Amino acid sequence: MKNEVKNGIILSICVVLIIVIVYFATAVFMTGEIGNKKVSKTNNTTESSKTSSSNETSYENMIIASKAFNRLDETYMVIFFSKKNVSESLSSTLTSYDSSNNDVKLYKVNIDEVINNYVKGDTDNLNPTSSKDLKIKNNALITISNGSVSSYINDDEEIIDTLK
Numbered sequence: 001m002k003n004e005v006k007n008g009i010i011l012s013i014c015v016v017l018i019i020v021i022v023y024f025a026t027a028v029f030m031t032g033e034i035g036n037k038k039v040s041k042t043n044n045t046t047e048s049s050k051t052s053s054s055n056e057t058s059y060e061n062m063i064i065a066s067k068a069f070n071r072l073d074e075t076y077m078v079i080f081f082s083k084k085n086v087s088e089s090l091s092s093t094l095t096s097y098d099s100s101n102n103d104v105k106l107y108k109v110n111i112d113e114v115i116n117n118y119v120k121g122d123t124d125n126l127n128p129t130s131s132k133d134l135k136i137k138n139n140a141l142i143t144i145s146n147g148s149v150s151s152y153i154n155d156d157e158e159i160i161d162t163l164k
Helices: 002-031 036-050 088-099 114-119 156-163
Strands: 075-081 105-110 140-145 148-153
Touching (some): 088 105, 140 156
């Protein structure tokens, strides 16, 4: 009886040790999860993302188009843009607007995403009353006050001037 218990404990310890050794071997050699390899890759990725082209807009305050009229703020702006077609100047303006303290919050909607495809149109609907009425040809900046559109800008230069 004592030998059976002793053998069971030894077997259990061996199994646990084998699992731990396999995990560490995989983590170190295969994935680089443990050690300097993973850390340096993360640092390089972080640095390259900081220095990447300004065509990348941040995902701060990204919403889906159906939520454009459902924000809690009394007055806010929503920019609808195609990430494929956003100009470098507009992208940098969006980035600088995000980094500064503004009274009016800016939400962003990428109309290239499948969930937001329904807002793409051949012409702009300049007076939408709900997210179902949204039709946007290119980029558009909509200011919403108390649940209704107070301004609609669909010219990139005017959008940039408004956000400066």
